[in-house]
Amino acid sequence: MIKEFKQLFRKKVLVVPLFVFPIVMIVFFGYGMGGSVNNVNLLIVNNDMGVSSNALVQELGTFIPKNSDNKMFEITYTKDMSQSEAEDKINSAEYKAVLIIPVDYSDRLAKNEKPEVTLLTDQSDTTSTGIIVETMNKILAKSQPGTILLTVPDLYGSLKYIDFLTPAVIALTVFFGTVMSTGYAVAGEREDGTIVRILMTPVSRGAVIFGKTIHQLILQLARAVILILAAILIFGVTMNGSWLLVALILVIFTFGAVGMGIAISAKSEDMTSFQQISMLFTLPSMFATGVFFPLDSIPDWMRWIAYLIPLTYANDAMRIVMIKGQGINAIAGDLIILLIYSIIIFSVAIRIFRREV
Amino acid sequence: METIIEVKGLTKVFKTRRTELIAVDHISFEIYKGEIFGMIGPNGAGKSTTFAMMTTLVKPTGGSIMVSGLDVEKEDEKIRQKIGVVPQQHSLYPDLTARENLELMGNLYDVPKKLMDERIDYYLKLVNLKTHSDRFTGGFSGGMKQRLSVICAIIHDPEIIFWDEPTTGLDPQTRQAIWKLAMKFNEEGKTLIFTTHYMEEADKLCNRVAIMNAGKLVALDTPENLKKTSNSTSLEEVFIHLTGEEIRD
Numbered sequence: 001m002i003k004e005f006k007q008l009f010r011k012k013v014l015v016v017p018l019f020v021f022p023i024v025m026i027v028f029f030g031y032g033m034g035g036s037v038n039n040v041n042l043l044i045v046n047n048d049m050g051v052s053s054n055a056l057v058q059e060l061g062t063f064i065p066k067n068s069d070n071k072m073f074e075i076t077y078t079k080d081m082s083q084s085e086a087e088d089k090i091n092s093a094e095y096k097a098v099l100i101i102p103v104d105y106s107d108r109l110a111k112n113e114k115p116e117v118t119l120l121t122d123q124s125d126t127t128s129t130g131i132i133v134e135t136m137n138k139i140l141a142k143s144q145p146g147t148i149l150l151t152v153p154d155l156y157g158s159l160k161y162i163d164f165l166t167p168a169v170i171a172l173t174v175f176f177g178t179v180m181s182t183g184y185a186v187a188g189e190r191e192d193g194t195i196v197r198i199l200m201t202p203v204s205r206g207a208v209i210f211g212k213t214i215h216q217l218i219l220q221l222a223r224a225v226i227l228i229l230a231a232i233l234i235f236g237v238t239m240n241g242s243w244l245l246v247a248l249i250l251v252i253f254t255f256g257a258v259g260m261g262i263a264i265s266a267k268s269e270d271m272t273s274f275q276q277i278s279m280l281f282t283l284p285s286m287f288a289t290g291v292f293f294p295l296d297s298i299p300d301w302m303r304w305i306a307y308l309i310p311l312t313y314a315n316d317a318m319r320i321v322m323i324k325g326q327g328i329n330a331i332a333g334d335l336i337i338l339l340i341y342s343i344i345i346f347s348v349a350i351r352i353f354r355r356e357v
Numbered sequence: 358m359e360t361i362i363e364v365k366g367l368t369k370v371f372k373t374r375r376t377e378l379i380a381v382d383h384i385s386f387e388i389y390k391g392e393i394f395g396m397i398g399p400n401g402a403g404k405s406t407t408f409a410m411m412t413t414l415v416k417p418t419g420g421s422i423m424v425s426g427l428d429v430e431k432e433d434e435k436i437r438q439k440i441g442v443v444p445q446q447h448s449l450y451p452d453l454t455a456r457e458n459l460e461l462m463g464n465l466y467d468v469p470k471k472l473m474d475e476r477i478d479y480y481l482k483l484v485n486l487k488t489h490s491d492r493f494t495g496g497f498s499g500g501m502k503q504r505l506s507v508i509c510a511i512i513h514d515p516e517i518i519f520w521d522e523p524t525t526g527l528d529p530q531t532r533q534a535i536w537k538l539a540m541k542f543n544e545e546g547k548t549l550i551f552t553t554h555y556m557e558e559a560d561k562l563c564n565r566v567a568i569m570n571a572g573k574l575v576a577l578d579t580p581e582n583l584k585k586t587s588n589s590t591s592l593e594e595v596f597i598h599l600t601g602e603e604i605r606d
Contacts, residue, residue, distance in 0.1 A: 192446065193446030193448035194448045196414065197442070197448040197509070199414065200412055201466055202437045202438045202467070203465050
């Protein structure tokens with residue numbers, strides 16, 4: 001038993017996933033699944049000139065959810081905006097929600113009639129949408145009990161949590177699969193000496209990396225197609241966007257993940273070291289990037305951690321395409337970040353591979 | 358005699374942040390075409406590093422190596438076409454069959470398909486693996502793996518064969534078979550360079566033997582001359598005389 005503990009604590013890389021990761025996981029899931037969101041970008045299109053709408057707007061602006069110190073909404077105001085223009089703001093992810101207050105809001109309240117306000121939300125994030133709609137209903141009921149009707153149009157069809165989950169799980173699966181299988185290939189071939197034999201042939205190191213990359217691209221795209229089809233057939237998951245754009249996101253992302261697999265494995269002396277070091281990179285991606293919960297539900301400092309991890313951008317782009325059905329312009333920012341990450345990590349990987357293997 | 362490998366002032370220094378290890382220290386020698394050349398030395402003598410530099414796997418820190426008239430620094434890809442390397446580890450893909458392992462190597466060396474198939478059949482028969490050609494190599498014994506590993510290295514018909522510890526861990530029968538194979542390749546005109554810890558092997562097989570110690574070349578001659586010069590009856594005595602009795606880590 002003493003020998004077992006000695007061996008364990010001498011492998012420091014193994015201690016981190018064993019003790020630190022569960023704590024980090026509890027913190028992230030605790031906040032992420034905590035049932036509240038904050039700093040939601042809300043656009044209020046106030047077409048009403050009366051005083052009643054001002055009271056509602058003030059109520060929204062100061063609302064702080066239970067168990068939170070932050071305001072729920074970051075509000076921007078405008079007027080004279082059509083619903084389709086407002087939908088564009090949601091599609092482009094400029095705002096998480098848009099509340100449209102009609103021109104006759106105050107008048108109807110004064111006449112004891114029921115005014116109808118429209119709430120558009122980014123329904124690709126089903127969790128946040130549920131919380132925003134519930135909160136909005138509460139605030140409206142508190143403001144004018146039983147008098148205001150809230151309409152929430154389905155922007156992307158009827159969506160469930162699985163629709164939110166699937167695009168990110170595909171990105172996560174591709175990331176995990178690529179890093180692990182590329183790494184195993186390099187670390188394994190290094191351990192059994194086969195890579196040395198290959199490198200003693202006229203084939204260049206660049207060609208070896210190229211071969212492994214192309215293999216992973218084909219394999220991961222095939223996995224993604226199978227996963228999406230299975231999700232559609234089994235759970236009726238929504239696929240509103242272009243398959244080609246999904247492929248483009250995954251190709252760029254896989255490219256970087258191959259680089260990460262090569263870099264880690266080239267630095268690892270054997271398979272065990274590779275497994276331990278790779279966990280340091282792959283596990284945080286799983287629970288810190290909004291695969292299972294929206295980033296709006298975690299505190300700012302956690303969100304900044306998420307922004308440092310490439311999977312965050314792959315998740316976002318996948319959801320924009322698969323759920324929102326948007327085109328390349330809507331994911332251009334995510335793609336540029338993923339491309340920069342992939343180029344950097346791949347270049348580093350080639351350097352490490354050339355030096356270490 | 359025609360020189361096929363020329364090593365001049367070869368040096369390799371491995372640097373880490375805190376340490377600097379001189380693995381090979383300004384050594385020079387020549388290997389002649391068609392000879393069997395042995396490299397022996399205690400652990401850490403620098404023979405494996407020298408071997409790795411001659412096979413283009415490791416870049417020298419200083420000095421030069423010309424292999425078949427080509428510079429290892431500038432023409433490593435051309436050199437790799439002319440040499441065959443049998444690594445110390447068997448280095449076979451366990452989930453590929455013997456034939457598939459050979460085909461992979463043939464393809465990497467750009468051997469034309471028809472010629473490759475002919476050679477695969479010939480060599481599998483030569484090393485008594487013909488009946489196992491479609492078996493996964495993961496289930497092979499050590500001896501079978503070593504025989505296959507050898508023919509993987511020569512499927513492109515190289516003029517020079519580098520062989521790292523060819524008989525380590527093998528039973529006497531397989532060792533005999535490997536020696537016969539080495540002699541056969543040599544009779545066909547190939548130059549053989551190998552490292553070994555077995556003095557008997559070096560004595561029996563090699564035309565000339567280089568003895569390395571602490572990164573330096575301490576002797577290079579025929580086994581007979583080495584024994585004569587040191588007044589010894591065996592190569593092992595010569596080895597101990599030149600490299601000392603101290604155990605190396």
